[in-house]
Amino acid sequence: MKASVTDRQVFFVLFLTLTAYTVISIPKVIAQKTGSGGWTTILFTSLVFAAFAWVIVRLNSAFPGKMLFDYSRRIVGKAAAYVLAAYFALYFLLVAVHLNMQLTAVLRAEFYPKTPQWVMLVATLLVIGSVAYRGVTNVGRFFEVIGSVFVLTAVATHLIMFLQGQPNEVLPLFRASQIPEYLLGTKDVVIAFLGIELLTVFPLSGRKSGRTAAAAFLTVLFVGVFYVVVVESCIMMLGMQSTKNYSYALIEAIKQIDNPILERFDILFLTVGFAALVAGICGVYLALVEYATRLFKKPPRIAVVAGAGAAIVALSVAGQSMKNSTDLFESALLIAGPVSALLIPGALLLTAKVRGLVQKPR
């Protein structure tokens, strides 16, 4: 039996990967760029990315049990498939380094100011490496467990934030005079939806592919709605002006929650939110490993996993010593991300259709 993931696992893979780090920082981006009408920007962007999540799932479903590298050999030939695999491996390496740097930066700024970042990096890599080593199906199951707890905790937390926050801070919900800003803001939230390209490494069974494609489409829309809930509740708790100043606005907003049972409500981020963030990085690590094993067939999988981990640690440590490395990574991702998530899958689906390789959904 070929390895594949279920619709539910597709939901959690997308949900955790997309929200991994962005969920902490997106309130600041919206407060700075679009203000109280930012929810329109988020939902509009989510619609675009939902369409491309549908594209990737359609591609995967057309070649049951295969990932992008495998079926791209049939669509564009062996040489181009290797080029694509190399591109995706480098891209996921870039994303993994970026996410690891952000993870350690958040932990250092908010929870562990004295702990060296390299220690956090190594500890994280040991955990996610051991999970990624297990392969696609196990990672899918891992996402399912962590994701369920994360969704339940997030719903409860944001419900409390809505009840305790100041509604006037997110009003007016829409200003016709700001429509150009809402549209321009999409470029600033694109990064929040990068992650759908992870689907290229998750083979599907090919059964009920229409339903799986719809699930992926709706999941990305759900992520959009989730971002809106996060942004609105954070702004309600912190205020619009304050939110603009916080790099990790979600954590700061959670700290404001008044709860007689749990004084430090932000401990929920350190446990559940952190687990979800680790799961998100785990997905990216897995994608890197999956493409790297296609490129380097001779070494055993454990060697590829260890090599990828060593590369991530080395590049992350180097990145941490660089000035403005986050801006640099984000600028690179803003170009490489849409190419990986939108351009390549779109072009592959189109070529496959032209060549008659894609059947109608079953």
Add this chain to the structure above:
Amino acid sequence: MFKNRGKLILLLVPALLLTGCWDSQDVSDLNLGAMVILDRQGDELSFTVEIAKITPPGEGGGGGGGTKQTYLTGAGANFAEARDALDMQMDKPLFLGTVRTLVITERAAAGDLAEYLFRLRENQEYRQKVNITITAEEPEAFEGFENESDEPAGYVIDDTIQTATELGHTCAVTTEKYVNDILAGRGFVVQNIGFDDKQIKLNGYSVFRDAKLVGFIPIEESRGLTYISGRRPVWVYRLPGAGGFVTAEVELASRDVKPSYRDGKVKFEVKLAFRATIQYKSGTSLFPLNEKNIKEYSDSLRRVLKSEVDAAIQLSQRQFRSDYMSFGEALRIAYPDEFEKMDWAAEYPKAEIETEMSVDCAVSDKLDIEAS
């Protein structure tokens, strides 16, 4: 690889636990702050920190009444120097996560509040929900504070504000709200505390405009303010009625602020609906209360409430010229484009604000008027 799961766990568990080691601190190796007082004397800023003593019940202290807290003061030309001076006196590192109250003297609040709040926001050690109060007292007065349970003054102040909030007597907000107001250029009020016969008392509110202290509203004159700004204000009134004095508990049921902007003029219509519950009356007889005199009482209550709210609005517009009751927010939401272009701080004192009160008066469910 990792076929033996025990080996995997052995590898992962220390890796996970190690990450906290650099930041772990034993509570007994720390000075636990309970309150921080910020003061300014001329060109010099000072921090006084109240350090709570960790003494197990029944040990040391010599019984009730003894001062169990330690007070240390550090002064300097700026916040950083003052903190350095304080640290030089610490036998153990100061832990600020346990601080429950920040007291700022009126001298320091006059011009240093914004910088201090920004400093506070940056310092992750502090509880971000810590209470902030202003005081006219000298920092030394807090060092002499005593209570039966030997609780630190910082805890008592926090509890006092908490109690007043639960009773519906304050319009307390979080530190983050003050920061947001400062960044938005809005006026705001901060609780003011002092001593009344050596006991900590909520005195009223210190008023801020452009993040600078501009005045004080005594608690006795703050009812109107709480009706406009408080979350769930409740006060008790004793007014003439039914041939004596009738006492009723008055609670704000709803608040509606409707702004309008025409021909460059800003106008607000404030509609407040109150629920009054008559509790008892003076004199030896019980109730000769009927619909007629309940209506009369309700009317006089409405007039009193209106005068209190009108006075509060006039005070903010004429004396303090500070929109600490957030009328600007209602205008911003209704007319965002116009609001963006105007200088609201200059417009607020000129704004026309009309108030309308309604009181739904009823006798407490515990009493049967018919029987009287």
